[in-house]
Amino acid sequence: MVTDRLGLLRLYLEKAGAAPLPPSDIPEERAPDLPTATSSSAAREIARVPIDPFPEGPGLFRFFVDGVQRTVPVAEVIVNNVRVPIHLSHLIVGAMERTGRDLKPFKAQEALVLLFPYQALQAADPAWSGRRPPGRELSSSGRIYEAVKSGDLLYSDTSIALQLGPGGRPSILLQAGDLIRTGEVRQKALNRAKELLRIMEVGILWDLRQKYPNDWILLDGPIAPPLKYGRLVEPALQGVEEIARPDIAFDFLHRIVGAVKRVQIVPIGGLEVALSPGPSLVLPIYRFGEVIEEDDAVAKEILSAFFWLRRELAGEISALWSTVSGLVRLDIPIPAVFDDIGMRNAWNTLDEETLVTRLADLSSTERQRLEELLRAIVTERWPVPASTVSRMLTELFPIAETELWLSSQLSSVYEMRSVLSLNVTVSL
Amino acid sequence: MAIGRVSINQRDPAKPHEFWCWLQNDPSLQIEIGTILVIEGDNGEKVLALVEDMQSTSASADHLLEFYSSGYGNPDINPPTRPALIQLAKLRVLYREPSTVSPPTGRWQVRFAHTADVELLAQRIPEQYRTLVGFLPVGRNQSDPDSWLPVFAHAQFLLGPEGAHVNITGATGLATKSSYALFMSYAILAWAKRASEKTAVVLFNVKRRDFLNLHQLPKNWEEAGKWCQQWAQSIGEPGLADRIFAMWTQAVRQGMDPLALQLPVQYFTYQGDPDMQSMSNPQLYSYGFEDLQRGDFEAALFTAAYQPTDPQVILLTAYLEAKLGKGTSFQTMLQDLGSPTRMSGSNEVTISGVPGTWMQGVPPALRRRLLGFLSRASHVVEKQNPKGQPFRFGALQPFGLHVIQLYRLTEEEKRLVVNAVIRELSEGLEKPDRHINRVVVIADELNKYAPRGALSPMKEQIIDIVARGRDLQLTLIGAQQFASQVDDQVYGNSETKVLGYSDESELTNPIYKYLGDLRDQVPNLKKGQLILKHPVYPSPIIIWFPTPLHEMRA
Numbered sequence: 001m002v003t004d005r006l007g008l009l010r011l012y013l014e015k016a017g018a019a020p021l022p023p024s025d026i027p028e029e030r031a032p033d034l035p036t037a038t039s040s041s042a043a044r045e046i047a048r049v050p051i052d053p054f055p056e057g058p059g060l061f062r063f064f065v066d067g068v069q070r071t072v073p074v075a076e077v078i079v080n081n082v083r084v085p086i087h088l089s090h091l092i093v094g095a096m097e098r099t100g101r102d103l104k105p106f107k108a109q110e111a112l113v114l115l116f117p118y119q120a121l122q123a124a125d126p127a128w129s130g131r132r133p134p135g136r137e138l139s140s141s142g143r144i145y146e147a148v149k150s151g152d153l154l155y156s157d158t159s160i161a162l163q164l165g166p167g168g169r170p171s172i173l174l175q176a177g178d179l180i181r182t183g184e185v186r187q188k189a190l191n192r193a194k195e196l197l198r199i200m201e202v203g204i205l206w207d208l209r210q211k212y213p214n215d216w217i218l219l220d221g222p223i224a225p226p227l228k229y230g231r232l233v234e235p236a237l238q239g240v241e242e243i244a245r246p247d248i249a250f251d252f253l254h255r256i257v258g259a260v261k262r263v264q265i266v267p268i269g270g271l272e273v274a275l276s277p278g279p280s281l282v283l284p285i286y287r288f289g290e291v292i293e294e295d296d297a298v299a300k301e302i303l304s305a306f307f308w309l310r311r312e313l314a315g316e317i318s319a320l321w322s323t324v325s326g327l328v329r330l331d332i333p334i335p336a337v338f339d340d341i342g343m344r345n346a347w348n349t350l351d352e353e354t355l356v357t358r359l360a361d362l363s364s365t366e367r368q369r370l371e372e373l374l375r376a377i378v379t380e381r382w383p384v385p386a387s388t389v390s391r392m393l394t395e396l397f398p399i400a401e402t403e404l405w406l407s408s409q410l411s412s413v414y415e416m417r418s419v420l421s422l423n424v425t426v427s428l
Numbered sequence: 429m430a431i432g433r434v435s436i437n438q439r440d441p442a443k444p445h446e447f448w449c450w451l452q453n454d455p456s457l458q459i460e461i462g463t464i465l466v467i468e469g470d471n472g473e474k475v476l477a478l479v480e481d482m483q484s485t486s487a488s489a490d491h492l493l494e495f496y497s498s499g500y501g502n503p504d505i506n507p508p509t510r511p512a513l514i515q516l517a518k519l520r521v522l523y524r525e526p527s528t529v530s531p532p533t534g535r536w537q538v539r540f541a542h543t544a545d546v547e548l549l550a551q552r553i554p555e556q557y558r559t560l561v562g563f564l565p566v567g568r569n570q571s572d573p574d575s576w577l578p579v580f581a582h583a584q585f586l587l588g589p590e591g592a593h594v595n596i597t598g599a600t601g602l603a604t605k606s607s608y609a610l611f612m613s614y615a616i617l618a619w620a621k622r623a624s625e626k627t628a629v630v631l632f633n634v635k636r637r638d639f640l641n642l643h644q645l646p647k648n649w650e651e652a653g654k655w656c657q658q659w660a661q662s663i664g665e666p667g668l669a670d671r672i673f674a675m676w677t678q679a680v681r682q683g684m685d686p687l688a689l690q691l692p693v694q695y696f697t698y699q700g701d702p703d704m705q706s707m708s709n710p711q712l713y714s715y716g717f718e719d720l721q722r723g724d725f726e727a728a729l730f731t732a733a734y735q736p737t738d739p740q741v742i743l744l745t746a747y748l749e750a751k752l753g754k755g756t757s758f759q760t761m762l763q764d765l766g767s768p769t770r771m772s773g774s775n776e777v778t779i780s781g782v783p784g785t786w787m788q789g790v791p792p793a794l795r796r797r798l799l800g801f802l803s804r805a806s807h808v809v810e811k812q813n814p815k816g817q818p819f820r821f822g823a824l825q826p827f828g829l830h831v832i833q834l835y836r837l838t839e840e841e842k843r844l845v846v847n848a849v850i851r852e853l854s855e856g857l858e859k860p861d862r863h864i865n866r867v868v869v870i871a872d873e874l875n876k877y878a879p880r881g882a883l884s885p886m887k888e889q890i891i892d893i894v895a896r897g898r899d900l901q902l903t904l905i906g907a908q909q910f911a912s913q914v915d916d917q918v919y920g921n922s923e924t925k926v927l928g929y930s931d932e933s934e935l936t937n938p939i940y941k942y943l944g945d946l947r948d949q950v951p952n953l954k955k956g957q958l959i960l961k962h963p964v965y966p967s968p969i970i971i972w973f974p975t976p977l978h979e980m981r982a
Contacts, residue, residue, distance in 0.1 A: 054499050059508030101510040312500045382507040383497030386489040397497075398509050404487065 005112060005153040008134045009088075010419055016131050018075035018086060021417060043267035043286040044352060046303060047359040049371055051378050053281040059098055060376035061257070063106065063208055064398040066220040067093035067201045068406045071115065071193040073186065074419045079124045082180050087115040087158075087189040088419060090411045091148075093200040095208060095217075096402045103401050109204055110409070111148040113138060113196060115189040117159035123176035138162075138196060140170040145203030145233045158188040162195055162232055198225040202233045209252055216255050218380075220399045223258040223331040224299040243301060243348045250335045250344045253301075257373065258331030261394040263306070266327075274306035274327065283307050283374050285332075285359065287352065301348055303337065303355075305330040305374060309381060310393050326393040330377055337370045431457055432538040434467060435516065442531035444521070445966065446480065446944070449538045451515040461949050462957070462970030464541040464564050464577075465519060470534060473526070476541065476548060477519035478969055481945045486511050518945060520967040523548050541566045546577040552964050556623060557583040560615040560684050562960060562971030563675050571670035573677040579971050581924060583619055585963045587627075587866060588898035591923030595874075595914070596907040596958075598928025604955055604975075605907040605928060606638040609870045611973045612905060616868055617691055617827050618684040627866040628824040630853065631831045632846060634872045639831045640706035641978045643693040645686060652676065652687070652977055659980035668975075672956075675974035686977060692825045697833035698807040698841075707831070711823070714808055714816030715848060717756045722748050727847035727886035728805070728840055729797050739790045740797070743779075750782045757814045758802055765795035804838040808845055819849050821856025824864045839876070846877055847886050854893055857900045866901040874906035875913040887915055894921040912937040925961040927968075929953045943968055 071089040078084070094108030114133055121128040135153030138144050140162050147154060156162075159174035173188055202225055208217055227249070230237035239245025240252050265288070273284040286304045308314075309328045335347050337359070343350075358366045377396075384392055385400030432451040436442045449467070451457060459465070459479060467475040488494050488511060499505030519538075525548070546564060563576040570576075585591040594612065596605045613629045620627035633639040646652040653673050660669035679685070695707035704710050715724075725744060730736045736744075747761065768777035768791045776785040802811055810816035824830060832849060834842045853867050871877065878890040894904055894917065906922065908914055912934060919939065927943070930950050934940075940947055946959055946968055953959070956975065961968040 054502065054505065056506070057508075098509060101506070101508060103509055103512065310496075313496060379508050382499050382505065383488070383509065383511050384493055386487045386493055392493075397507070397511070401487070401509075401512070 005135070006419055008153055009112075009114060012131075012134050013075050013086070013419070016077060016128075018077050020075055020419075021073055021085075041265050041268060041288055043288040043304070044356075045267070045284055046287050046352075046356055047285040047367075047370070048273060048282050049285065049305075049374050050280060050282045051371070051374050053278065053378065055375045055379050057375070057379060059101075059379060059398075060216050060373070061098065061218040061380075061398070062212070062215040063095045063097055063217045064103070064220075064402045065093070065095045065201060065204055065208070065217055066399055066402040066406060067091065067197040068403060068410055069193050069197045070410045070413065070416065071190055072413050072416045073189075074417050077121070079121055079128075079179060082124070083182070084117065084121065084179050085182060085186055085189070087186070087193075088416050089113045089115055089189070089193040089196070090416060091193065091197050091200055092406045092409055093197065093204045094402060094406045095204055096398065096405060098398060103398055105405055107204065107207065108406065108409070109145075109148055109200060111154055111196070111200065113193070114153070114155040115158050115192050116155070117174045117179065117185060117188065118155070118157040119172075120159035120174045120176050120179055124179055140164055140232070142232050142235065144196070144199050145206070148200055148203065156192055156196065158185070158192045162192070162199075163228070195229070199229045199233050202226045202229055202237070205256065206234060206237060206252070209255075213251065214255060216257070216376075218396070218399065219256055219258045219331075220261070220403070221258055222260050222329075223253070223256060223302050223333055226252060227299055227301065246346065246348045247344045249301075250347055253333035254335035254339050256333060257336060257377070258302075259377070259396055259399060260329040260331060261391065261396075261399075263327045263329050263394075266306070267304075271306050271327065274308055276308075277311060281378065283330075285370070287355065301334055303332040303334060303370075305332060305377075307374075307377070309396075310384065313384070313393060325390055328394045330374070332370070332373060336373065337366050339369060340365075430537040430539050431459075431465075432517070433535045434532045434538065436532070436535065444529045444531050446518060446520050447532055448516055448518050451517055451538070453513060453515065457515075459515075459517065461946075461952075462565070464522070464546060464566060464969075465517070465538050466541045466545045467519070467532060467536045467538050469532065469536045473532070473536065474524070474545075474548075475519075475521055475532065475536075476523035476545060477521050478967060479517045480520040480967075481518035481948070483516045483518075485514050485516060487514075520944065520946075522965055522967055522969065523552075541577070543574065543577055546579075549965065550578070550580050553580050553582045557619075559583045559586055559619040560679060560682050561586075561612065561962070562958065562969075562973045563678060564969070564971060571674050573674045573681065576675050576678045576972070578678060578682045579960065579969060581960075581962050582964045583616075583623070585923055587616065587868070587903045588901055590898075591963050592898040592903050593894055593922040594903070594905040594924040594926060595911060595919055595922035596905065596926040596928070597911040597930060597934075598907075598909070598958075599930055600909050604958075606872060607976050607979065608926060608928070608958060608973055609872075609905050609907060610639065610642075610976050613829060613868065613870065614686050614689070614691070615684050617829075618689055620866065621689065621827055622683060625866055626826040626864050627868065628826060628864045629829050629868045629870065630824075630849065631829060631870040632834050632849075632872065633831050634834045634842070636835060637703060637706050638872075639829075639870075640695070640703055640833075641981065642829055642831060643708040644978050644981050646977060646981075648687065649676075649680070652980075655977065655980040655982070658982050659975070662982075672974045672980075675972065676977070679974065689827070692828040693831065694823065694825065694828060695831045695833065696819050696823075698837065700807060701833055701836070703833065703835065707833075710833075712817055713819050713832070713845075714810050715818050715844060716810035716814050716816040717758050717761060718752065718814040719810075719816055719818040720844075720848060721752075721851060723851060723886075723889055724844060724848045727889070728844040729801055731839075731843070734797075736797070737790075737793070739787060740794045742784075743782075743786055743790050743794055746784050747779065747782050755814045758798070758809060758811045760814075762795060762798060762802070765791045765798065801840050805841045805844060807837055808841045819845075819852060821852050821859075821862070821864070824856075824867070826864060843877070843886055846871065847889060850889060850893060854896075854900055854902055857902055866903070868903045868905060870905045870907075872907045874918065875908040875910065878906075878915040878918040880913055880915050887918075891915065891917050894918050897921075910934050911939055923963050927953075927959040927961075928957075929955075946970070 069091040073085040074088040075086045076083045092110040095106045096103045097106035133155040136147045138156040161170040165171040230240035239248030243249045267286045283305045380396045383397045385397045432449045435448045440448045463479045558580040561581040562579045631639045656669040656673045660666045695710040696713045697710045777788045878887045959968045960971045
């Protein structure tokens, strides 16, 4: 079926006069994973929770969700003597299930998406108006996850934003004059792939949530995206976006924890508790005051627990390049702690003082639930995944396994670049 | 049902004759080195392959990570997630359909072999030439005869004319060389009966009672089953009984039924053999001067370590030419060599009735050798009488087992008898009016008769036989502890090679290169398990065979 889609794609690109790009293996295209600098942000410490560094017990989480993608320029078109790259993105999201102590693949969803600045090309050359790509468009009009599940050929116009602007219209990201800025065109394609991957992750979370409403899910990465992309994923999730419907958001969020392995946003107040060498283990819980748009986005509806995941290994693994390189952040949505049906419609109105008070009370249900959650995360410190040095320090094993499983299904750079090469048999 | 897929990666790319597969993580899968698996491609390709090597691995990079992963070195911790264990098997191709020399071109599915699959192996051998040589385990229940699939050899490669000779290597006592040689004998005779090829098997019994009591078979298969049970109990491995009986049951289905075949067994032994009670109607053999030929004398008197001088050889040749066929005895020869006539005015002597003159020291030297031989060959040599009762080709019975007792004989006696018998057999097979068309000779301790490097008269005869055996229809099933000690020509001319448990030091010899990674498995072979290399199969196979029935008699 993928081969059929590629055949259509090849036909389209040929008709559009696209020229193939020679196959090459650019490291950044193998698996985009570009670190950025750390930034600090205003946050209030809500609680400090001591946890046994070596807790025993069965794992709390049943599902582990991750996504992988590979985005490569596969062709170029020349418009007004400007060479414009066209990208192809292979995106896969999936969930592994833990039964007993064993992980097994549970569900995966893949998408093959053509990424290019369609509107900007039309503006630069009206002939492009008649060159609408085949398949379904992934755009600000939403229903993206539904389109992904359809298995159709997909494309996305990188010159228009996915999210709606203040006027209810998507903003323009690339004008015709921007096409000469090849780096910018490429960056927009890579960003779009990343956004689509987040949207697909939310989609698979939604699938799981509907079928298994009370099972715990551990997501690789921040929890904030659902609050940002809900509408784009699926109309039913519109209520999650900006917590427009607290009840829907409650149902979605109350059994999900996010594990952020590359911490970029840290509280201004410092992390001396989290970075304490031990022997006891105390996890500080923060609440950030504003939504920050970074790869590890935070939001005020989410509690952030900072945790030096494998501090015992810091002496063994010397490749630490910054203080926070062994640090992970656990995104715990407020409904995961204040998991009371009575709070379903009002959890987002809890004031900060109430949060502090309830979580400081060692006998409160919320405090005990928070401790249980943190203990469950600390239990996941072992085994250590086989990965790069930095990931060994910050990645949880089930997440690493999920990523390994999904990555193994990604098409290679060469396979993707062969889309326009007629003599090459493609079997993605 | 698929149990794995071919693994094609940069580190271990798939090759035409060997490739890796991963196996599903199912503890109930009973796969081990030697198991036969089937690999099926998307376009009807089918590969039968032998598991040559296995590995259990995981994504864990090294031991340090394993240590850290258990709660930073805490053996009692049970992390909530158990890292996946990946079982890998290295496969060596035995059969490929279509028959091309090319590797798998995809992640083809892997499954267990069924009877019909293994029959593909046999397809290469026309039915009329199939000779059972062992079994492959393919099922999970080893007590079920259907779990033991027959492995056949091609009679024309085993016995000639396409190829010939078998060599069996293995450590004494553990590799069951004699038992397997006997199993092969039954199989060959079963084939010969079917093919109406008048064949006889001659077995030299060189140690203990390996080939004695062959006539002591159970009355029927019910009794055979009881023997199996009792024997397995007696050696402390009661679990073996069902497995062995299942293999015998499968052998019977393949037409190799030692009870139904009713193969005649004849024993030939020397006067005074204390093991005679283990034989039925043994015939005594002995050799007088007139029963032997020049080669027999040379084999008896001269060894690789005890080389004669040229004058001694010339004297012996002249003496034999002059005296053989004239009623001479060893005693006469002693007297003749002990009373030479000195020529006047010279250091030379003459011997009565023998043309020529000899330096005076030559006859005494040859006589000393003869005396030494006779003193160590009293069991089998008629010293006073010109003739004894030698083993004769005419004594062979079609489809019979003929055991020639050598146990407890001196090395000189063994050399004399083996040489004389093989010479007799090869001469018999050259006669136009012979009653036997094929002879299979089973000889253990082949390294003593055909040692590597050194020259000896006996070795020359064996080399001649292995070279001409295909035409003569004389097949040698030779066995030894160390194949590296056997003459290259003798070993190299054995088209079928069988290897049982052997020591690692022996396996470093380049002659075992054909085993590939299976070489590592040789020190782990169990009793009853062997590696077979037969020209029909592109790769060696690990086979099983059952304990001989007579060995299980209480």
